[in-house]
Amino acid sequence: MGEHLETVKKAIVDLELEDIEKIVSSALDAGEEPQAVLDAMCAGMGSVGELFDQGEYFLVDLVLAGEVMKEGLKVLEPLLEAESMGQKGTVVLFTVKGDVHDIGKNLVGTMLSTSGFKVVDLGVDVPKEKVVDAVREHSAQAIGMSVLLTSMVDSISDVVSALSAAGLRDGVKIAIGGACTTQQLADKMGVDALGRDAVEAVRIFESLCGS
Amino acid sequence: MNKLERVLTALDGRQPDRVPTFSMLFDGKPIDDALGRPHPRVFRVLEIPFVQKLADRTTWLWNTLAHPNLGGAAFFYNALRADFKLGFDAGLAMYYGFRVIDHQELRDISGRRYQFTDDGFGGIYAMYKEGLITDPGAWKTFEKMDPHRYARGVRLFFSFLNWIWGGKIALVACVGASLHQDITEGMGFTNFVRWSRKDPGFLRDIIEYKVELAVEAIRAVGQSGVKVVWLGDDLAYRSGPMLSPAMLEDLFGDGYRRIAEAAHNGGCRIVFHTCGNVLDLLTMIADWGYDGVQALEPTAGVTLAEARRRIGDRLCLIGNVDITHTLVDATREEVFDEVRGCIRDGARGGGYIVSSTNTHNAISARNLRWMVEATEEYGRYPIDIA
Structure with a gap:
């Protein structure tokens, strides 16, 4: 995973609610494919799930991660294939x-x-x-x-x-x-x-x- | 020992003559069953268009009749009558500020919207739907209850119930003002999560108001002569705490301490009710100054043995009797077995009260009676269960 995609994934894991739209836009501007950005976001959610399983994250973090995903998808969704x-x-x-x-x-x-x-x-x-x-x-x-x-x-x-x-x-x-x-x-x-x-x-x- | 002495001794972590029993009944169906009267099937009446129009035009009447000091006192008079008839040592009564909006909706003083639905048995149930305090603007315009005015209602309500029931059952008072649950439901959990990140100061403003409301109301409970306060405030769900302990302490710790202190200063003990798997929060609840913790849901993986191992004698443990099967449709033998296990794991040395984890309309009055009978059979000190 390239540097921009790592940043996207990390933004999900770090629950960056305010910055996620900007980070997703930057990744797209840097030439990353929308599907690759989506995959990075999903990988971030996977890590959030692991942290929850390990007791590092709580329900509040899981809900916040979901909200961060929604904010990121606002940028991404118009660019994605329906079946992606x-x-x-x-x-x-x-x-x-x-x-x-x-x-x-x-x-x-x-x-x-x-x-x-x-x-x-x-x-x-x-x-x-x-x-x-x-x-x-x-x-x-x-x-x-x-x-x-x-x-x-x-x-x-x-x-x-x-x-x-x-x-x-x-x-x-x-x-x-x-x-x-x-x-x-x-x-x-x-x-x-x-x-x-x-x-x-x-x-x-x-x-x-x-x- | 009388019932109140038995309950207070257990709440102090000491050993009474017998393990006490606590009822948190506040649903109509099991109360009606316990009192041997039919449960009114009135929800279908609310579906008649004429009745809906009539109800919408007479909300002032419903709000008068449903006022906690009128309708609420009548309801909990009967709830306590049911508790007494079933043989409980302690019973819960709740003062709860709300307003009927129309034939479909109820709103409470914390900003919750409720929808009237069928309670599953033809009666009316107010089901939480969503929160109204979605952002700082909504909080600014939200009509806030004056804590002193609220406290006057609380004092009158519990003075009345204590006058009627005080000598017959240990009255446990809920003042209808909590912190975490009131706030997360009053704005919706997702909004709470977003604001905790974007503007924790907004949350702290609401928390401060809620603490003031709860403290004034709890002072009023002390003045009414009631000796036990019950704070209903869910902090966990079935696999663990909703917030991290650090976040919980940061946002709510000071408030929970002030509430416990208000109860103790008023001569009351205070019990923290929270659903879910609360094992990781027991130490924190004890540190905040609470005397007992109630619910301890087995369906969330809580066992009394593990709770006792984690908290020792710092908290009175209350509950752990299942409400998904045991108190709904289990046999007498199953109820006795479960109560016996609870007493074996939770009651040695004192500091345990038998109770359901929660309440709902499918709970059987017959099974509650069996729970009380089983406690009388197995709960005499010294406990002698292998």
């Missing part, structure tokens, strides 16, 4: 019907996007019919459901049943995450995986999508 992100697979993300919490879901979305997944974010309080439509429309390989409240866990099985009824369940892997989720719940609801945090979510979806 998302080679690892398509994941439909949402918070279940009856629940409007989205910090965890958004963070998972950022981490997946920067790790090479195409993310279709349906938002919060999402009805099962919308999930089925999105999986079909985007030919998604996996879905990620966020649920914070124990009183809303039945929405998980509603989605699983709706995907089965639509004949889509065999072709799509399902992961859940959120404060009230446990392995026991994952087994009971018939989903494929349970994630503890956004960094683990990347490993889970890589495994589920076979990437």
